[in-house]
Amino acid sequence: MTQRNLSIRALWHVACTLALCCSAAHAQQGPKHGIAMYGEPALPPDFVSLPYANPDAPTGGRIIFGEVGGFDSLNPHILKGNAPWGVQANVFEGLMGRSYDEPFTLYGLLAATIETGPNREWVEFTLRPEARFSDGSPVTVDDVIWSHTILGTEGHPRFHAAWQKVDTIEQTGPSSLRITFNSPDRELPLIMGLRPIFQKAQWGGRDFAASSMIPPIATGPYVIDKADPGRSLVLSRNPDYWGRDLPFAQGQYNLDEIRYEYFADSGVMFEAFKAGEITSFREGDAARWDEGYDFGAVASGEIVKAEIPHERPTGISGLVFNTRSPVFSDWRVRDALLHAFNYTFIAQTQTGGADPRIPSFFGNSVLAMGDGPAEGPVRALLEPFEDSLVPGALDAYALPAGDGTARNRKGIRTAVQQLEAAGWTPQDGVMRNQNGTPLTFEILLRQGSAQEQAIVNIFTEALGRLGISPKITTIDNAQYVERTNVYDFDMAFYRRALSLSPGNEQILYWGSDGVTEPGSRNWMGMDSPAAEAMIDTMLNARSSDEFTSAVRALDRVLTTGRYVIPLWYSAASRLAFRKELHYPDRLPLYGDWSGFQPDVWWWEE
Known part of the structure; x- marks a missing residue:
């Protein structure tokens, strides 16, 4: 740092x-x-x-x-x-x-x-008289009220939690509306301000919740020019964009066209970039960034490399345990697999160890749980939930890293101890419970990620030394979305970007409703009263110190819950x-x- x-x-x-x-x-x-x-x-x-x-x-x-x-x-x-x-x-x-x-x-x-x-x-918004949809029709209060209502009732589940806190939404003038809330939550006015606005007339007689390839009529600076599923998407800058003269828009939306080309896997995509078919590429592999950009366009200066620093939290990226699955309902099993996952060795083979490991969900920021035991207001927030917390939440906790060797003997020994404590013992070379049932689970992978496959291959080799043989299933993107939406997996790769202003979205990420409600971000299926209490404290904090303490406490609940095997991040x-x-x-x-x-x-x- x-x-x-x-x-x-x-x-x-x-x-x-x-x-x-x-x-x-x-x-x-x-x-x-x-x-x-x-x-x-x-x-x-x-x-x-x-x-x-x-x-x-x-x-x-x-x-x-x-x-x-x-x-x-x-x-x-x-x-x-x-x-x-x-x-x-x-x-x-x-x-x-x-x-x-x-x-x-x-x-x-x-x-x-x-x-x-x-x-x-409550919050009241007054519309700009010049606000227009891409077809030139004005944005009305009726459009706004309809958009909020349809998103809260038929939209993606990520919109539902905040909508449940709305008491009324009503027009208060020719161009104004007021939303009144039924629950204390200081973030709600900001959330309502960010809701996307649809043109009500476009959706008359149509099922909003049904998947459709009909281009939506919206108000943004770009319109859909061409959509070829599985191949490409082309967005064109709207020359009649209503907001082009706003101060907010100055210096933004400068490009005439934004194009997305779709590829079967990341390796093919990188080769397309080298061939000039892509004009911008985000590199997630530190080793390739250092060693794989020696092709001609970089040497000639046609391609520029830049590193853009940030001050946001690490977020979480890694293998998530689905605790809805009985095999992962016991934190000791999850802890065992964290020790069996030979992080240092895997990072060295995949990225040369160039990037640091994610230390916690809000790592690399003022919101991180930090080293050492919980103290002061953070401890005070967590102590009422002490009996339901996993060991480490109140004490010092650090992720097991492995010894850097392929065999990771210390990590494997600790994993065996934790599995035995959870009722699993090696029997004839297979890890079984007292009923003789073998410990096994499915790892779900998305087609196209060679690095994820390589990580899982090394991990399964280590699990084999424990007598555990997971099933690896690789499926296409559509199937992956469908299965993860209904939590039909035991383990999968999981990424959640987190910001410096966590709020209501944390309910979607970690709230207990997501244990059964499809489409939430709570892939791990965590049901933690402590986490929900920390989120509630965050939403109603009246000072930055109170807010920060609540997020640090939440970070402790998440990280020590052993819900994810974290990988690396870049600052x-x-x-x-x-x-x-x-x-x-x-x-x-x-x-x-x-x-x-x-x-x-x-x-x-």
């Missing part, structure tokens, strides 16, 4: 605390141009552009991304089907837009102003791209994150 990173984190923490002391205890008075989770927005009402955008950037050109897999739907806001991320990110807009230079601050987009009650028990994104593509010198706090590429990039010969 560099001194610069430490300084940025410290300044951010102090800034949040000072802003809170000045204004958190006071109600927002009257309509405003923006809203922050704590304190006031950093940008004034007359700001010129977002600080990390270049308002003088030229327009034109295109960017071509590569994606593994395919898609069979163009509605990314429902459970059915597999929709491309680019539609959600570039075609739809909300009432408010997010600045990725602040932990959680929104500025007016479709809405000109936002106003909240003294305790944020910077590795991007390789055509020399004609450019981005501003001023980087956002979140670095290479949603809202960075392609949003503030431009093409210049």
Whole structure:
């Protein structure tokens, strides 16, 4: 960790605390141009552009991304089907837009102003009169109310939890609406500001929840030009985009075309990039970044390599245990497999050990659980749940790393001890319980990831020394989405990006409703009163210190619960791209994150 990173984190923490002391205890008075989770927005009402955008950037050109897999739907806001991320990110807009230079601050987009009650028990939005859908029709209050209602009732389950906290949603004027809440939750006004807005008329007589390839009519800067499932998606910049003159849009949406090419696997995709079929590539393999970019276009300068630092949490990436499966319901079995997973050896073989291991879900940030035992307010938050917590939650805990050798003898010995404590013993070379049932499970893999397959191969070799023989099933992207949506797996690769402003989405990630409700992000099936209590404390925190303590406590519950075998992370994104593509010198706090590429990039010969 560099001194610069430490300084940025410290300044951010102090800034949040000072802003809170000045204004958190006071109600927002009257309509405003923006809203922050704590304190006031950093940008004034007359700001010129977002600080990390270049308002003088030229327009034109295109960017071509590569994606593994395919898609069979163009509605990314429902459970059915597999929709491309680019539609959600570039075609739809909300009432408010997010600045990725602040932990959680929104500025007016479709809405000109936002106003909240003294305790944020309601929020009122006033629409901009110039707001238009891509077909030129005006955005009405009726469109907004319908969008919120349909998403909360028939949309993807990720929208349901917040909708259940809505008491009423009603029109209050020709261009204004108010949403009143039935539960205390200071984040709700911001969440409602980010909901995508649909054109109600387009959906008359149609089943919103049904998967469809009909291009949605929305308000964003791009429209769907061509969609060829399994092959490509082309988004074109709308020359009549209603918001092109807004300060929020200055320096954004500069490229005329955003194209996504789909490939069967990541290896083929990288070769396509080398051949010039892709113009920007995010590299997740540190070893290949150091050794695999010696092809001609890099040597000639046609391809530029850049590392984009960020200040966001590590999130979690690794093999997730589905605790709905009886074999993984006992934390000691999960702990045993964590010890059997020879991390140091695997990292060395896959990435040369260049990147550090994910230490916890919110690692690399001020929200991380940190080293040592829980202390102070974090401990006070967790102690009422001590009897239900897994060992390590209140004490010092660190992930087992392995000894760096292929055999990992110490890790295997510890794994055997934990399995025996859980009632599993080796019998004739096979790990069995007292009924003689062998310990086995299925590892679900998505086609196209050679690295994931290689990791699982090394892992299964280690499990073989324990007398455990898992079944490995490799399926295509559509089947993978379908099975994971209904939690039909024992173990799978799992990735969750986490931000500096965790909130209601944490209920979708870790809430007990997700144990049975399909489509949640709670793949591990965790049912933890402690986790839900920490989330509730986060949502109602009145100070940054209280909020930070609650997230650190949640991080402890998640990490020590042994729900995931974590892999590695990078404190910077590795991007390789055509020399004609450019981005501003001023980087956002979140670095290479949603809202960075392609949003503030431009093409210049």
